[in-house]
Amino acid sequence: MLTPFDDFPIHQTPEPIAQTVSADPNHYDRYFFDGFDQDGRFFIGGAMGHYPNRGVIDAAFSIVIDGVQHSVFASGLMSFDRATTVGPVTIEVLEPLRAIRFTVAANEHGPSCDLVFRARTAAIEEPKQRIVRNSVPIMDYTRLTQWGTWEGTVDVDGTTVDVAPESTFGVRDRSWGVRGVGDQVATNFPGGAPQVFWLWAPLHFEDRCTHLAMFERADGTRWMESALIVPTLAGPDAPTWGDVTEPTEVGDITYDIDWIPGTREMASARLGFRDADGVEQAIEFERLFTFRMRGIGYMHPHWSHGSLHGELEVGGESVRLEDFDPQDPSCIHIQTLCKVRMGDAEGVGILEQLAFGEHGPTGLTGVVDGYRSAG
Template sequence: MLSSFDDFPIHQTSHPVARTGSSDLNHYDRYFFSGYTRDTRLYFAAAMGLYPNRHVADASFSVVVDGGTADARQINVHASRRAPTDRRDANRVGPIEVEVIEPLTTLRIVVEAPEHGIRCDLTFTRRSPAMEEPHFFHQVGQRVVMDSTRLTQFGKWNGWIEIDGETTQLAAGDTFGCRDRSWGIRTVGERAPTGAPVADPQFFWLWAPINFEGFSTHFDVNEHFDGRRWHESGFIATAGDATSPANSNDATAPVRIAEQAPATAMRAVDYRLTWRPGTRAVETFELDMIPWDGPPSTVILEPLFDFHMMGLGYTHPEWGHGVWKGELEVAGDRWDLPVDDLTAPQHVHIQTMVKATTSGAMGVHEGLGVLEQFVIGRHDPSGLSGIFDGA
């Protein structure tokens, strides 16, 4: 079926754009965004996914208010619709819209769901170039469960968020975060029989994008139950809001976006952690950024509070990704923080807001970011057993 995007020279197969390169039901194309204020009292995140072979599109927006205080709460809005055939219509799901203003540089999120307590108009502007992570490929037995590309990019936010009628203005100098884009194949939608079992359920994922004043660091690992890694990446990126005399007679002229140096990929990354007793959530965490040349740097992450990815549909019992809900359905939910049981299946996947401190080759700097944790099944190096058993 032809669509408007077929008029552009973007084809990667011999078929129209509306037809995916794979007929796998789990083909997906997804946005993720996160942001936080310097005082960490407000944390927000958004996600939007398209699942062409399931004919579903969905999106969520989620906010933590008064993070780290006795009044902390997480408020969410979810939406799901029949996926449009024409990709130019795929940027809106119900009250949630993602607009690409300038590719790889500026994007905008608009949410209009006052009946669920959330309205916003937020613009993301890059601090770093987009970083293409090593390709994700994971196979269980003969079944490919992940085959995808992902980019991560650091940025700053401006605009406003209204929560339960109270509006907060966000300034780009005080609100930072990151975004990612991924596409390919990964498990989504209603669970289906997979035949004979070939392995115990297991997934180990750590992801830590951190913003500092003049740069950003990025880290992630996926590991098997015995600690062998099937994916890892590490980058250090100079912030685009630094100043430089590049192509200018004015030594204080801002760096033009096009003149930013590419992020520097690390030769290796490593980490050390301890779990909060009785949970699969991190209590202490240190990561090492090991460059190709020169000495390494260490980043110590201090947990502040948790954001539950269920607010964006991850592990959500009702609003999971790629699940058919109807032609258009919208709903909201909320809960107090911290939750009572961090080992409940819907609460295992979290992003922990962290304060970060560097040492080593990078010198001493302080920053803010998140440490995402999604750990299912045994993980021998860190002492986890069972499916959701706590440490």
């Protein structure tokens, strides 16, 4: 089937754009956003995914404010032209790799918003993330990450929250490829206990940004890591792709995480690394509060990414932060908003944590069991 995108010179296969390179039901194409007031007044998150081989588009928006996480979800039938609207949620690319508009129309289920993300850095491409199990690729995707500011308004429970670019920072990513979404195809392969340990830490400082992405096995061996110092744009018209100042890779990455007892959520954390000049550096994380990724569909029991909801379904939820069950699988994937310090520089950002299964270096046991001190 031909669609309007076929009028652009962007083809990667001999097929029309609407036809994916494979029939893998886990093929996806997703937007992700987060944003936070630098003083911890609120945290916002958004997502939209297309799943062409499932015929699904879904999206969500969530805000944590005054100790409550409010979310609105939408899922429906994906159009072949990859339209970026589902229910009340719309994403508009104002300028590729520079400005994105995220809107949620007024609705009876949860918050609404009119927000614009503007780039503070060039976009970076993270290392390929690929897992093959039983000779089957179960994760194989590319992701770009970009730091920026937010401006606009959010309406929640009859109150308008002003989002100011000078005090609201955030990160957005785009990822595409293969990743487990929706109901999985049954196979005859033997099952195994789930295990993933993932840390992701995009941080904002006044004159630079930093990045960490890391996967580890249960014994602490790393199968993917990247740590960068990312320069901020020289000005509002500076290029965000192509002829840009490249990030600086740093090495010898270490971390220490103190878990809140009974949870898989950080109480405090520290990252260590050696910069390009060979000097040892450290970033200290001071926890403010945690945003549950279920609020934008990640492993949500009803609104999980790629799940089937017919022609269109819209819903919402509001949950006090203290009411989330730390051992509910849908609450394990989190982003903790933190004040951060690197030497004399102070900043703000998140430490994303996703820890299923055992992880020897940080003392986690079981599948979702909360941390228990050996003493």
